[in-house]
Amino acid sequence: xxxxxxxxxxxxxxxxxxxxxxxxxxxxxxxxxxxxxxxxxxxxxxxxxxxxxxxxxxxxxxxxxxxxxxxxxxxxxxxxxxxxxxxxxxxxxxxxxxxxxxxxxxxxxxxxxxxxxxxxxxxxxxxxxxxxxxxxxxxxxxxxxxxxxxxxxxxxxxxxxxxxxxxxxxxxxxxxxxxxxxxxxxxxxxxxxxxxxxxxxxxxxxxxxxxxxxxxxxxxxxxxxxxxxxxxxxxxxxxxxxxxxxxxxxxxxxxxxxxxxxxxxxxxxxxxxxxxxxx
Numbered sequence: 243x244x245x246x247x248x249x250x251x252x253x254x255x256x257x258x259x260x261x262x263x264x265x266x267x268x269x270x271x272x273x274x275x276x277x278x279x280x281x282x283x284x285x286x287x288x289x290x291x292x293x294x295x296x297x298x299x300x301x302x303x304x305x306x307x308x309x310x311x312x313x314x315x316x317x318x319x320x321x322x323x324x325x326x327x328x329x330x331x332x333x334x335x336x337x338x339x340x341x342x343x344x345x346x347x348x349x350x351x352x353x354x355x356x357x358x359x360x361x362x363x364x365x366x367x368x369x370x371x372x373x374x375x376x377x378x379x380x381x382x383x384x385x386x387x388x389x390x391x392x393x394x395x396x397x398x399x400x401x402x403x404x405x406x407x408x409x410x411x412x413x414x415x416x417x418x419x420x421x422x423x424x425x426x427x428x429x430x431x432x433x434x435x436x437x438x439x440x441x442x443x444x445x446x447x448x449x450x451x452x453x454x455x456x457x458x459x460x461x462x463x464x465x466x467x468x469x470x471x472x473x474x475x476x477x478x479x480x481x482x483x484x485x486x487x488x489x490x491x492x493x494x495x496x497x498x499x500x501x502x503x504x505x506x507x508x509x510x511x512x513x514x515x516x517x518x519x520x521x
Contacts, residue, residue, distance in 0.1 A: 247395030247420050247497035252451075253282035254471040254491050256484040258459035259294040263304065266292045267316045269488075270331070277490045278324045284392065287317075287331030288455040288471070289344070289402050289427040295334075296462040298380045305334040305342040314347060314355075322353035327392055331425050331455065332361070332401055341382040346399050346425065348390055356392075359399035360384025363407055369431050373465075377403075387413055395420035395497050398450070402426040405440050408447055415448035415510055420500045422450045427457035433468025438480070446478040449504040451495055458486055476503035 255273040259266045270291050277285045292313035295301050308314065313333050321328040330347040337343045348357040362385065364378040387410060388399040398414030398421070405424050414422060422444060428437050445452040451474065458469030471484035473493040482491035504510060 245393070247500075248393075249494060249496045250283040250394040251281050251492055252421075252453050252473060252495050253277035253280070253285045254453060254455035254473060254482070254484065255285060255287055256456050256458050256469055256471040256488050256490070257288060257291060258488050259288075259290055259292070259457060259461065261293065261295050261300075261304075261462050263292045263313055266294075267313050271316065271320050273488075273490055274320060274326075274328065275324065277492065278326055280490070280492060282326065282492055284327040284329065284394070286329040286423055286453050286455045287425065288457050289332045289425045290334070290457060291331030291425075292333055294427065294457065294461040294465075294467075296465060301334055301342055301380050302336075302340060305336040307336045308345075311335060317347070318349050318353040318355070321349040321351060325351045327351055329423055329425070329455075337382055342380055343384070344377070344381050344401060346401060348392070348397070348399070357388055357390035357397075357399065359388040359401070360386075361401040361404065362387070362410065363403045365403040369429070371431055373429060373431060375429075387417075389414055389417040389419050394495065398422045400424050402428060405444065408444065411444045411448050411450070412510070415450055419448075419450055420497050421495065422448065422452050424452060424454040425456075426454060428468045430466040430468045433470065437468055437470055438472070441472050441474055442478040442480070445474040445476055447509070449476045449500055449507070449510065451476060451500065453495075456484065458484075458488060476500045 398419035457467040
């Protein structure tokens with residue numbers, strides 16, 4: 243880190259994205275502008291912020307390469323116009339051979355791309371109510387975790403289903419992260435059961451702030467997302483919860499709370515090597 247962490251106001255936007263990129267970008271950009279007007283220093287957008295499409299062929303047809311991605315261009319221009327750091331949720335980025343990356347971008351206040359992260363863990367599940375997902379058929383899994391220096395400290399990047407893999411977040415915390423972001427389009431079924439408890443657990447385990455923008459409502463093919471964008475402090479307290487409507491949440495982020503939580507329960511320094519006996 244080139245400078246010590248400092249307090250800032252974080253905002254999460256919560257959207258109900260549809261199939262088409264342009265109206266989604268317009269809606270998200272309007273919320274980012276509102277968040278900036280309300281005092282946000284950095285705004286975080288959710289997974290699939292520019293497109294909630296369904297089906298391999300449909301996603302492939304609408305994915306764009308990074309250099310030509312209209313949503314990325316729009317968000318870079320927006321960050322520059324507002325002079326704000328912007329977490330661009332995730333975009334469907336064509337990466338060749340018919341595959342797509344579910345990719346996060348972090349853009350600085352000059353509109354420059356400062357970090358990228360491709361979702362590592364693929365959501366391949368069959369839920370009890372008949373919902374079925376196989377992200378690995380369309381998306382190319384990432385292989386590298388990312389800890390990124392921003393003006394306020396160090397930020398660990400992740401995406402949605404990554405939430406269920408605590409070793410990723412422990413690695414990010416041990417790499418010096420003060421803040422974790424988990425942009426998501428969590429299903430209503432799994433969200434109602436697990437969203438809040440897993441988000442709070444990741445904050446408590448790492449002593450980090452967790453900042454999690456979200457999709458909400460009904461999307462293509464009747465798929466439903468849970469909403470409840472969250473900002474959680476390092477002690478596991480929910481500072482802001484967006485509920486189920488599109489909108490904005492804001493919270494003051496104080497990195498001293500990270501220091502305090504880790505001093506009270508210094509579990510990040512208590513790892514021990516152990517063997518596993520299978521009896």
